Amino acid sequence: MADLGAVGAFAQRHRHHPLEALPWLIAVAAYFVFPSYLPLGAQILATILFALSADLVLGYAGIVTLGQAAFFGAGAYTAGLLAAHGWGEPITGLLAGAAVAAVIGALSGIVILRTTGLTLLMLTLVVASMLYEAVNRASWLTGGDDGLQGMQVWPIFGWFRFDLFGQTAYCYCLIVLFLCWLAARRMVHSPFGRSLVGIRENIRRMHAIGAPVARRRLVVYTISAALAGASGVLVAQTTGFVGLTFLGLDRSGTVLIMLIIGGVGRLYGAFIGVPLYMIAQDRFSTIDPVYWYFWIGLLMVLLVVFARGGVLGLFERFRR
Amino acid sequence: MGEIFSAAVNIAFNGLAYAMVLYLISVGLSVTMGMMGFVNLAHGVFAMAGGYIVTSLMKNQGVPFPLALIGAALAVAAASIPVERLLYRRFYGGDDLDQVLLTIGLVFMSVAGATYVWGPLQQPLQPPAWLSAPFDFGFRSFPAYRSFLIVSGAALVTALWLAVERTRFGAKVRAAVDNLRMAQSVGIDTSRLFTATFALGSGLAGLGGALGADLLPVNPNYALQNLVFFLIVVAVGGLGSIRGPFFAAVLIGLTDTASKYLAPEFGAFFIYVLTLAVLLWRPRGLFGRA
Numbered sequence: 001m002a003d004l005g006a007v008g009a010f011a012q013r014h015r016h017h018p019l020e021a022l023p024w025l026i027a028v029a030a031y032f033v034f035p036s037y038l039p040l041g042a043q044i045l046a047t048i049l050f051a052l053s054a055d056l057v058l059g060y061a062g063i064v065t066l067g068q069a070a071f072f073g074a075g076a077y078t079a080g081l082l083a084a085h086g087w088g089e090p091i092t093g094l095l096a097g098a099a100v101a102a103v104i105g106a107l108s109g110i111v112i113l114r115t116t117g118l119t120l121l122m123l124t125l126v127v128a129s130m131l132y133e134a135v136n137r138a139s140w141l142t143g144g145d146d147g148l149q150g151m152q153v154w155p156i157f158g159w160f161r162f163d164l165f166g167q168t169a170y171c172y173c174l175i176v177l178f179l180c181w182l183a184a185r186r187m188v189h190s191p192f193g194r195s196l197v198g199i200r201e202n203i204r205r206m207h208a209i210g211a212p213v214a215r216r217r218l219v220v221y222t223i224s225a226a227l228a229g230a231s232g233v234l235v236a237q238t239t240g241f242v243g244l245t246f247l248g249l250d251r252s253g254t255v256l257i258m259l260i261i262g263g264v265g266r267l268y269g270a271f272i273g274v275p276l277y278m279i280a281q282d283r284f285s286t287i288d289p290v291y292w293y294f295w296i297g298l299l300m301v302l303l304v305v306f307a308r309g310g311v312l313g314l315f316e317r318f319r320r
Numbered sequence: 321m322g323e324i325f326s327a328a329v330n331i332a333f334n335g336l337a338y339a340m341v342l343y344l345i346s347v348g349l350s351v352t353m354g355m356m357g358f359v360n361l362a363h364g365v366f367a368m369a370g371g372y373i374v375t376s377l378m379k380n381q382g383v384p385f386p387l388a389l390i391g392a393a394l395a396v397a398a399a400s401i402p403v404e405r406l407l408y409r410r411f412y413g414g415d416d417l418d419q420v421l422l423t424i425g426l427v428f429m430s431v432a433g434a435t436y437v438w439g440p441l442q443q444p445l446q447p448p449a450w451l452s453a454p455f456d457f458g459f460r461s462f463p464a465y466r467s468f469l470i471v472s473g474a475a476l477v478t479a480l481w482l483a484v485e486r487t488r489f490g491a492k493v494r495a496a497v498d499n500l501r502m503a504q505s506v507g508i509d510t511s512r513l514f515t516a517t518f519a520l521g522s523g524l525a526g527l528g529g530a531l532g533a534d535l536l537p538v539n540p541n542y543a544l545q546n547l548v549f550f551l552i553v554v555a556v557g558g559l560g561s562i563r564g565p566f567f568a569a570v571l572i573g574l575t576d577t578a579s580k581y582l583a584p585e586f587g588a589f590f591i592y593v594l595t596l597a598v599l600l601w602r603p604r605g606l607f608g609r610a
Binding site: 058064111112114115116118119122123125126127129130133134136137249250253256257260261264290291292293294295296297298299300301303304305308 | 353359407411414415416417418420421422424425426427428429430431432433435436544548551552554555559585586587588589592593595596599600603604605
């Protein structure tokens with residue numbers, strides 16, 4: 001193909017670049033190379049989906065949220081409650097969890113998305129915290145502080161049982177992540193995705209050209225909530241447990257950190273930041289169980305001082 | 321009837337004491353965010369440091385309480401200057417997300433650092449004898465320490481407001497919050513102003529953390545545990561405002577105390593409802609500029 005310069009690159013932005021296959025090749029290879037780390041691997045894959053959902057709102061629509069755990073937890077509790085009350089079928093549980101999360105996202109989005117900046121950040125946090133307190137209060141249903149007991153997750157398609165070694169869990173998470181990533185990728189390269197970037201970059205101009213800004217923000221917020229819910233379902237189904245930490249501020253904050261470490265608004269930041277953070281956490285907490293927080297904090301500070309824009313930002317600067 | 325009145329007095333009294341602590345800690349955060357455009361999620365670390373300094377000065381060195389308070393405030397203010405000069409300065413007005421990553425990283429380091437130095441356990445504050453007996457106000461008696469909190473908090477707030485309204489330094493701060501570029505154009509050395517304001521805010525936070533060691537227990541997770549409340553006070557009060565956080569702190573302090581008395585099983589639910597309502601009604605906070 002002839003070199004068409006910047007315009008050509010823009011026109012072909014939706015084409016699959018060979019480098020994009022890299023994370024998937026690594027993920028498949030990891031299955032065979034590290035068979036004893038598959039449970040951790042499944043958690044990483046599910047968390048990548050969670051970070052991807054955060055990237056859609058933060059990186060593309062410019063909505064800084066500290067309440068993403070609300071949707072993660074809503075999905076997880078939905079699938080968990082279904083599985084604890086006699087419906088352990090994983091795929092329908094996944095869809096139900098994503099749907100409930102999307103409904104909560106849409107309803108809360110209608111109320112809070114009229115604000116911007118710090119106010120919006122606080123409102124996302126407030127919504128998640130209210131859900132947290134409500135779930136804690138409804139302990140007759142959710143188990144409250146102790147977490148939800150007695151989840152029975154059935155084999156996938158009645159065949160693939162969730163095993164102790166995490167093989168089924170790893171493949172299940174990988175396939176769901178891949179499908180969600182394809183959908184997200186398609187979305188951000190569509191006219192809808194471009195208009196989101198426009199809203200992030202200059203909201204006044206988007207208003208001026210007549211783009212339905214409020215509706216687009218609500219739609220992407222809802223989609224992101226659904227993905228976050230799906231990710232919560234994956235974690236719930238593969239670990240067989242749902243607890244209050246699924247809804248906590250820690251989780252919203254950590255996913256944000258992982259995303260920033262990788263790089264925001266590039267769709268691949270999640271694929272770098274999440275493994276980096278979770279593997280670092282796993283290693284540090286083995287080497288230094290008491291003070292591992294210190295090392296992970298130091299890593300974050302050094303990253304900001306020396307690599308603004310995350311790891312992907314660093315690469316981009318080298319290429320220039 | 322008497323019981324209801326007594327409960328109301330109790331709530332007002334304890335709520336006000338809590339509000340003073342919240343305000344002292346949060347006002348610096350409000351100014352940093354409003355003036356320097358810097359999201360300092362590590363602000364609680366300064367308050368935690370103040371709490372640790374006071375408790376260990378009193379326990380290990382036997383320093384009297386008032387002296388330990390002053391020492392904590394000064395030490396925290398002094399320690400904050402190199403942090404601002406060497407680390408924070410380069411991120412002013414920059415990307416919010418870099419600031420979030422940097423300051424949360426610092427919070428994580430503070431959690432581990434505090435565990436290393438002081439251990440994982442909570443450090444109790446032992447108020448001196450003259451603040452341990454209840455004060456008798458005639459019609460009823462009040463816990464002395466909380467009364468002291470309210471009185472000293474009120475004195476500090478008055479002094480701070482007078483300083484901001486009446487002194488040259490205060491005028492510069494207000495100018496820089498209102499319009500940074502204009503302030504620079506008329507010759508205000510904003511670089512030094514930033515450092516001075518930051519140190520003042522951190523010192524107040526240290527003092528707040530020290531005074532409030534009784535209400536907000538001093539432990540390694542302090543900065544993370546209380547972050548949400550500090551942020552709520554700033555957002556409800558209005559960014560960059562000096563007065564706003566005070567009214568927000570009173571509102572939050574009273575609501576929190578009331579809900580702990582009347583419906584403890586709901587946790588912080590009502591605080592969140594209140595925050596939601598205020599921010600939907602006034603998105604820029606009670607005293608934020610449109």
